[in-house]
Amino acid sequence: MSVKTLTIDGVPIAIEEGTTVLEAARQNGVHIPTLCHLEGISDVGACRLCLVEINGSPKLQPACVTEVAEGMNIRTNTETLQDYRRTIVELLFAEGNHVCAVCVANGHCELQDLAIEVGMDHSRLPYRFPEREIDVSHDRFGIDHNRCVLCTRCVRVCDEIEGAHVWDVAYRGAALKVVTGLNQPWGAVDACTSCGKCVDACPTGAIFRKGSTVAEMERDRDRLEFIVNARKDHQWTR
Numbered sequence: 688m689s690v691k692t693l694t695i696d697g698v699p700i701a702i703e704e705g706t707t708v709l710e711a712a713r714q715n716g717v718h719i720p721t722l723c724h725l726e727g728i729s730d731v732g733a734c735r736l737c738l739v740e741i742n743g744s745p746k747l748q749p750a751c752v753t754e755v756a757e758g759m760n761i762r763t764n765t766e767t768l769q770d771y772r773r774t775i776v777e778l779l780f781a782e783g784n785h786v787c788a789v790c791v792a793n794g795h796c797e798l799q800d801l802a803i804e805v806g807m808d809h810s811r812l813p814y815r816f817p818e819r820e821i822d823v824s825h826d827r828f829g830i831d832h833n834r835c836v837l838c839t840r841c842v843r844v845c846d847e848i849e850g851a852h853v854w855d856v857a858y859r860g861a862a863l864k865v866v867t868g869l870n871q872p873w874g875a876v877d878a879c880t881s882c883g884k885c886v887d888a889c890p891t892g893a894i895f896r897k898g899s900t901v902a903e904m905e906r907d908r909d910r911l912e913f914i915v916n917a918r919k920d921h922q923w924t925r
C-alpha cells in the first residue's frame with residue numbers, strides 16, 4: 688500500500704493511494720457538499736457540488752472523482768467555491784419545478800438541505816417552469832420528473848446493486864431525462880423487481896412510494912451501503 692501526503696484546508700494528512708479527495712476529506716472530518724454521490728455506488732461527477740480548489744490546477748475539480756496525489760494542496764471552502772455551489776443549487780431549482788410545500792420529500796430532501804446549507808433563499812436565475820410528466824403506472828412507486836435533478840443515483844443503484852438496469856438517461860440538453868425500460872411506462876417494464884432501491888437512493892421527491900403524503904417521504908440511505916458491505920463480508924444483520 689502506497690501512502691500519499693497532502694494538505695486539506697491547510698491540515699497535513701497521509702492517506703492511501705487511490706482514495707478520492709472526497710473520501711480523504713470525510714475521513715479527516717472535513718465536510719464537502721455532494722448530491723450525486725451515494726455511498727455504495729460508483730461516482731460519476733454529475734452534480735459538481737463537490738468542487739474543490741487544488742493548487743497548480745487552473746480548473747476546479749470534483750472531489751468525488753479526483754484521486755489524491757502526493758503534495759496536493761486542497762481547499763474545500765473558499766469564497767469562490769461557496770459562490771459556485773450556491774449558483775449550482777439555484778440552477779437546479781430554476782431548471783425544474785420545485786414547489787416544496789406540496790412535495791412528498793419536503794423536510795427530507797437533500798436538495799432542500801443543500802439550499803439551506805449554501806444560504807439560498809431565492810434564485811437569481813429565471814425559473815424555466817418546464818412541463819414535465821408524472822408516471823404512476825408502477826403498482827407501488829411513482830416518478831415525478833418535475834423534481835428530478837438528474838443525479839443518476841437511481842440509474843446506478845438499479846444497475847450496480849440490484850442488477851436489473853431498469854433506469855437509464857435519454858435525450859440531450861434541456862430534454863435530458865431518466866427513463867424506465869426503453870422509455871416505457873415504469874409499470875410496463877418487466878425487468879423491475881419492485882425492490883425499491885431507487886426509491887431509497889433518490890435525493891429529492893422525484894421517485895416516491897405511492898400513498899406517501901406531503902412531507903412524509905423518508906429514505907433509508909444506509910440500506911444501500913449495508914447491502915454492498917453485506918455482500919462483501921457475508922454479514923446480513925444490522
Ligand code: SF4
Pocket residue numbers: 784785786787788790791792793794796797798799834891892893
Ligand atoms: S424535491 Fe426537494 S427541493 Fe424539490 S420540491 Fe421536493 S422538497 Fe422541494
Ligand code: SF4
Pocket residue numbers: 830834835836837838839840841842865888889890891893894
Ligand atoms: S429520479 Fe431521483 S435518483 Fe433518479 S436521477 Fe432523478 S433525482 Fe436522481
Ligand code: FES
Pocket residue numbers: 720721722723724731732733734735736737738749750751752
Ligand atoms: S458529488 Fe461530486 S460531482 Fe456530484
